Amino acid sequence: MEMVSRVSGNISILELKGRFDAYELKPVQEWFENNTSVSNPKLVINLAGVHFLDSSALASLVQGMKRSRDKNGDLHLCNLQQSVRIIFELTKINRAIDIFPSELEAVKAFNE
């Protein structure tokens, strides 16, 4: 899996590409640790390039969201492929985590 991290204003953005599963968790978990060490962290995860996501990967996103909310911040997801969206719908995690159609909207939602 490829990871590209960047910053837009006070928002940290992580782009993931490829298969996101139990074997790829560690770098993503480290990214969450680094980016939730500040107060009020605003995180966007762009999943446009992710075609497969397993339950442990989903759990790591939930952990990232919990960590950011613990620090009065939040985590937004965007650009979910249909195969990935199904996992969120099956687990109903889409009711608890904010998901946006595009990165622009995910970023914009933090500024509203």
Place this chain on the structure above:
Amino acid sequence: MPSYKIALITTFPPGKGSLNEYAYHFVRYLRQKREVSELVLLVDYLPGKEQYPEFEKDGYAPTRIVPCWDFDSKTNALRILKAVRQEKPDVVILNLQFASFGSGKVAAALGLTTPALIRLSGFPVITLLHNIMETIDLKKAGFGGNPLLEKLIRVFGYIFTRLLLLSNLVAVTIPKYVEILENKYKAKNVLLTPHGSFEEASADPVFEPPPGPQRIMTFGKFGTYKKVEPLVEAYKILQAKNHHDMELVIAGTDSPNSPGYLESVKQTYSEVKSICFTGYVAEEDVPKVFGDASVVVFPYNSTTGSSGVLHQAGEYARAVVLPNIGDFAALVAEEGFTGEFFEPDNTESLAQAIENILDNPIRRLEIASQNFAAATGLPVSDVVDWYLLHIQTLVSKKPKAKR
């Protein structure tokens, strides 16, 4: 951060009812979460004068055990409702399967009205349902031979599934169950919460069984969907084929719905050498029972209740022999597991599948490695976080309870 008083309706060790072990681990992690301010376990009474131990004050959420129902009582739903009203939790979770409340059809069915009654009283309810009627083979569960009775049970199964679906949320552990409940019942409140692994993944799993006899092990509560006779017959076939340095370990107890079953098996096969009946396996002995096994066998003719043991076999890096029933192989693969498959009710096929693992250490290692990876990917601790997210969403929109 909001925190919640949670009531969990379940069996719990040292109670020996089904799903007690899942409850033990679920509670172990749930009470460690900061979102939980208090946990009340609404459990069944223990037999005789046995008492539940008290939870120690250990810095986690205060946890109390309140016995308030009896297996096979027809009044469980009302007694549990009364206890819920007294406790006034923010949310109620039920850890259930279809026969949780009784071996008799009436007691079992009336117990299944509990989630609906609690919700109607204004408490948000999440039901964790470990099996669904549609995947239970009634013939093999002992209701065969009478098509009318089978049809009647299906009709009542439909009605009681509808009642369970009156919970705010119904969680199931297998994606196929979500599909069935959404398609057949048009349910919108069903969600997948994977089983999860009971223990933190060992950094250094032991894939090899210890030296000594090769142990063929089966684990569970036996007598209804899980019958050990085919396994003993397969074991006899292996003995006849000169596999002498081995032992058959039947670990666990009778299903609450089949008292006396294992004792009758013991008597029937008293002449077969090297069979060990462990009886109830206490929580602290579970790692050794799995760790000593060369292979874990699922001599089931229905896949109901197989998920928990399969996850445990994976956590302890054991190879497994599984029944080739319906789309079970596909479901197993969907969860990332694998195994050697046998044709149900065919003892030759079962003996061959066991032999394929005993005689082939490379195949055994392949299966054990894949199952270890599958079982340890998602710990119960993470699954509990998912429940807490759903609780947060539910409680924020709950109506006022009639208390």
